[in-house]
Each structure stands twice: as structure tokens, then as C-alpha cells.
Amino acid sequence: MRDADTLFIDGTWQEADGGRAFDVTDPATGRIIGRAADAGAEETGRAIAAARTAFATWSRTGAYQRAEVLWDAHRLMTERADELAELMTLEQGKPIKAARNEVSYAADFLAWFAEEAKRVYGGSIPSPRTDHRLSVQRRPVGVVAGITPWNYPISMITRKVAPAVAAGCSIVLKPAEQTPLCAVAVFELLAEAGLPPGVANLVTTGRPRVVGERLLDDPVVRKLTFTGSTEVGMALAARAAATMKRVSMELGGHAPLLVFDDADPVHAAKGTALVKFLNTGQACISPNRIFVQRSVLDAFTDELVSRVGRLKAGPGSLPGVSVGPLVDDAALKKVSEHVEDALAKGARLLAGGTRLTAHALRGGRFYAPTVLADVDESMRVYQEETFGPVAAIIPFDDEEEAVRRANNTAYGLASYVYTRDLGRAVRVSEALDFGIVGVNDINPTAAAAPFGGLGMSGLGREGGAQGIDEYLDVKLVGLVVPPAPPANRDEGEEPR
Incomplete structure (x- = not known):
């Protein structure tokens, strides 16, 4: 298990500047089980820069190549399910059976969005002009900031990272300060699966406000995806509006x-x-x-x-x-x-x-x-x-x-x-x-089904066919078709 070098920026594991770190505890006993790097604004800025550079290449990588990486990540997560579940129980506290179920659910998102990467369809629109063509393309939105909660510390990561990566985006993820070690384990297998440097970056911190503000204020970040309380989500969405970021929010319920x-x-x-x-x-x-x-x-x-x-x-x-x-x-x-x-x-x-x-x-x-x-x-x-x-x-x-x-x-x-x-x-x-x-159903959820709420419970959907839409922009291309050149010219006549 890593200890303090838990920032994953541009494909390398790093400590925070000055070696800053914070303790991670077991909620069942209160004892310290590890330490995580305590990133601030500077480290977050480097992660954003790495994601920006990686986006230029990853956004042009073929859908089938992106899918292969996610399928490899799914295989690795499945193979390490017991190890990941034990870490989750230690760090988050849930019973081992529930932890195993969550790891399986998390792996499902990797598999689902590996296939959804191949189903990002465009379309054509009939034009009222005979010399005119209209086509619709769907393009990755850009650099994504992801903020995930402690209560489902692995599945909430794959539910954001998988569709972002499948769509061709790059991402900087800040996990909850209570459960950074689970996030580290997920990013280790993403790197092993072959995700190129800078496509997915991890910023652990004990100072979520500092990192969150850096992510929100940088215009390079084009989308924010957040799971957490309604109160925090409202504040994040308001700040994201200053740079017109796309937002998706999975917030509180009642x-x-x-x-x-x-x-x-x-x-x-x-x-x-x-x-x-x-x-x-x-x-x-x-x-x-x-x-x-x-x-x-x-x-x-x-x-x-x-x-x-x-x-x-x-x-x-x-x-x-x-x-x-x-x-x-x-x-x-x-x-x-x-x-x-x-x-x-x-x-x-x-x-x-x-x-x-x-x-x-x-x-x-x-x-x-x-x-x-x-x-x-x-x-x-x-x-x-x-x-x-x-x-x-x-x-x-x-x-x-x-x-x-x-x-x-x-x-x-x-x-x-x-x-x-x-x-x-x-x-x-x-x-x-x-x-x-x-x-008559206490579990109406699946990777293949859209998850999200109305009103103060949030914006957007995660999972399902709708899940990848949150990471795609729509581009319209209008094309005027010029007339064909004259077909019959006298022999030797120069074209005009």
C-alpha cells in the first residue's frame, strides 16, 4: 500500500510539495492505517496541465482503443476484487460482503462504458437547400474535474472516470479525504491497464476546499462531475458558472x-x-x-x-x-x-x-x-x-x-x-x-441504467446510455456542396 506518494500526475506517483501528508483512519477502531499526500493548489494546477496536454492526443484516439483500456481495467479490478474489498472495509468500514458487491458494481461501469465508447453516434439533418449538408458530431467536452464521496469509494470513481475516458476526455479526480487509499488502488490498476500519462490524474488532499477551488476556477477545466451533499453541490455549481463549466451533480436524497x-x-x-x-x-x-x-x-x-x-x-x-x-x-x-x-x-x-x-x-x-x-x-x-x-x-x-x-x-x-x-x-x-x-424492488440500479435525481437531488445522469452524454458536446457542421465543373469542354480548352 502506498504511503504519502498518493498523487498520480502525468503518469507518475508523487508526494505533495514539501512532503505534506495526512492520516487515514479506520472508522471501526479509530487507528491510523496509512497516510495520503496532502495536495494543494500547485499540485492541482500541475494535474490540470497534464490533463490538458493528454486531452489533445486522447480525444483523437479511436473508440476501440479507448475501449480496450477500459476492458483491461475491468479485468484487473475483477482479478483484485478481494484485495480491493478488504481495503474498502478497512478504510470505509462497510462489511466485507457489501464491499465485495461494490467492487463488482464498480467493475460493471468499466465494462459498460468500454462498449459505450463505440456507440457515440452522430447524424445527418435534411437541409432545405439542395446544395447544403448538415451533420451532427459528438465530441469530448475536454478536461474534467471529478469529486467523489467516501460512502462508495470505488464505484463512484469508476462511474465518473469510465464515461469520461470512454468519451475521449481527460480527468483530474479528487477523492474524499476519508477514503483516499481506495482511490489510489483504482488508479494503480488504471495505469496498469495502459491508460496514457495525463489522461487520468489523482489529487488526494486533506484540504478539499483548496483543491476544489483550484479545479473550479481554472478555465481549462470544462466540466465538473460531483457526488456529495446538496449544500456543497450548490456551492460548487455556483462557482463553476463563473467559467461556464458543464456540471453534473448527484446530490442528497430523502x-x-x-x-x-x-x-x-x-x-x-x-x-x-x-x-x-x-x-x-x-x-x-x-x-x-x-x-x-x-x-x-x-x-x-x-x-x-x-x-x-x-x-x-x-x-x-x-x-x-x-x-x-x-x-x-x-x-x-x-x-x-x-x-x-x-x-x-x-x-x-x-x-x-x-x-x-x-x-x-x-x-x-x-x-x-x-x-x-x-x-x-x-x-x-x-x-x-x-x-x-x-x-x-x-x-x-x-x-x-x-x-x-x-x-x-x-x-x-x-x-x-x-x-x-x-x-x-x-x-x-x-x-x-x-x-x-x-x-417491489430495493435495488433499482445497474451500470446499464441511468442514475440521478430531480430538484435538489441534482443534475444529469450517471450510468446507462445517458451517462456518456454528460461528457460530450454537440457540434454542427454545415457544408455547401459546390456545383460540378462543366462536363463538356472543347479539346484543348483551358479551364477557367
Whole structure:
């Protein structure tokens, strides 16, 4: 594992200027597991310059050649899946099974966009003039700045780097300061796969504002792709506007999950437990508001509490663990405050509700999987994204009420519906104002499917056929066809 020489600029591994570095810790124990280079504006500027130089050649490299590099990266990631998963569990904290699933998901983006590179089609447009031709070309946008989060520290990298590289762009990526080592491991295999120097550059830092501002203010950078909180995304987009950068934003969510009375409450509770406590609730598509129709409320709640009681919290490397630590002290504080606020305003605590500190959990940021009943609009857990292992149950009476309350949010990323009524499934999925709807489906995502939200949940889509569009500009070429020269000239006549 690299230690401090974690900047990858123009094809070489480097330390930060002056040897600056910051500690990387295991959130399950608090112990230091490595150090990463602490880049600033100067190192970021060199990465941008390298990307600019590389773009001139990479943008003219054939689609099939770009695809070959991504396929090689896919092969390497697949071969090293266990090693990458173990590193992710150590650095990010998620259980090893979930880490393996994420590595597989990350590799899927490399494979998908290897093929999408070959499907960047143009077109022709009929002109009203007979001597005129109009054609549409799609060209790489240029140098890309990518900023990725800590909660999915490998798949969020490939979901940005793969389409950028496939489109012919070059990229400078800043990973989250909590998980730089996962990013280093990904860039090692990209280099080994044959990606030319400067096409993909990695800038690790413990000072994200400094690096972010350098990326945003440089006019050489033509696009920003960001995954993170809505508040930070809004600030980045506003600053990017000063140099008219293209932006794509995958931001926060406040997902509703609707359980109707025609659904099997046991099946619905099983699915809810799986998706709610996935990654310790630290996922933008995690259901925050669980609306349950009153006639199945007791059966659903009993089953959910039973399942939550069987969840095992602990370091992700231990067998049987399904709930890992929260990422940092701020996350732990927010979860605690949401639970305390709800209880003070009349919610009932059915499971959890405390920090876990016994034995092996003492040094980590563990919070017990929690279930709250009788949640209402006055509570923070209803109004805000908790981003933690708290299931908030809200009763409702009819379909109209459920849809209205589900849509009563500025966020529009993911939503979930449990019903066995086909008509209701169609009506409700069409009425929900969210970019993603899972009907009896807690995992409506894939590399081949577009991922993104509405409203304050962001702009643009990642994955699917739409994912590469974010890295392409449209160019129109108009061509006037001159008339053919006269066909019949007298022999020996000079052309005019």
C-alpha cells in the first residue's frame, strides 16, 4: 500500500510539495492505517496541465482503443476484487460482503462504458437547400474535474472516470479525504491497464476546499462531475458558472418508501431492512421516510423490529457483521440528534437508539440499528436526510395521502413502493416526483441504467446510455456542396 506518494500526475506517483501528508483512519477502531499526500493548489494546477496536454492526443484516439483500456481495467479490478474489498472495509468500514458487491458494481461501469465508447453516434439533418449538408458530431467536452464521496469509494470513481475516458476526455479526480487509499488502488490498476500519462490524474488532499477551488476556477477545466451533499453541490455549481463549466451533480436524497395494504407486510419489512441499513444507512438512496398503510402497520412494524434486532454491528471484517461504523464523529452526532429530537417530540423507540461502545466497538463510531414509530412532520428525522441507521415509520390512510406526503420534499432522487396491485404500481410510480422508483424492488440500479435525481437531488445522469452524454458536446457542421465543373469542354480548352 502506498504511503504519502498518493498523487498520480502525468503518469507518475508523487508526494505533495514539501512532503505534506495526512492520516487515514479506520472508522471501526479509530487507528491510523496509512497516510495520503496532502495536495494543494500547485499540485492541482500541475494535474490540470497534464490533463490538458493528454486531452489533445486522447480525444483523437479511436473508440476501440479507448475501449480496450477500459476492458483491461475491468479485468484487473475483477482479478483484485478481494484485495480491493478488504481495503474498502478497512478504510470505509462497510462489511466485507457489501464491499465485495461494490467492487463488482464498480467493475460493471468499466465494462459498460468500454462498449459505450463505440456507440457515440452522430447524424445527418435534411437541409432545405439542395446544395447544403448538415451533420451532427459528438465530441469530448475536454478536461474534467471529478469529486467523489467516501460512502462508495470505488464505484463512484469508476462511474465518473469510465464515461469520461470512454468519451475521449481527460480527468483530474479528487477523492474524499476519508477514503483516499481506495482511490489510489483504482488508479494503480488504471495505469496498469495502459491508460496514457495525463489522461487520468489523482489529487488526494486533506484540504478539499483548496483543491476544489483550484479545479473550479481554472478555465481549462470544462466540466465538473460531483457526488456529495446538496449544500456543497450548490456551492460548487455556483462557482463553476463563473467559467461556464458543464456540471453534473448527484446530490442528497430523502427517499420515501411506501407500503400499501395489498402488499405482503413481511416481504416489505424484509426489503426495507435490507435497503435501510445498507452501508449503515449512509447511502443517498436510503429510505428515510417509511410510510405504511394503517391496516398493515402492526404486522410490518413487528417484522421490521424483529429483523433489526438480529442485525449485528461491528467492524466489517468480522463474520456475520451487517452494520458497520459511521464515517466520522459529525455523522454520529447527527444520527444521535435526530433520534433524540424525535423522541422528545413524541416518537416511540422500538429498537436501538444508542451509541454502541461495548468491547470491540469501543473505539469506533457505531450506532445501534434503530426503529422509530409514530414519526411526524415536526421531527428532524422526517424533514432531513439522516444518513444513518435509523428507520422512521409513518402511518398513512390512503393512496392520495401517501403520494402527497412522499412528494412533499425538495429532494427527488430515489423512492420505493410495495404493492401487488398492478394499477396502483403504475399510478404511484408515475405520480412520484423522483428520478428513480423501485416497485417491489430495493435495488433499482445497474451500470446499464441511468442514475440521478430531480430538484435538489441534482443534475444529469450517471450510468446507462445517458451517462456518456454528460461528457460530450454537440457540434454542427454545415457544408455547401459546390456545383460540378462543366462536363463538356472543347479539346484543348483551358479551364477557367
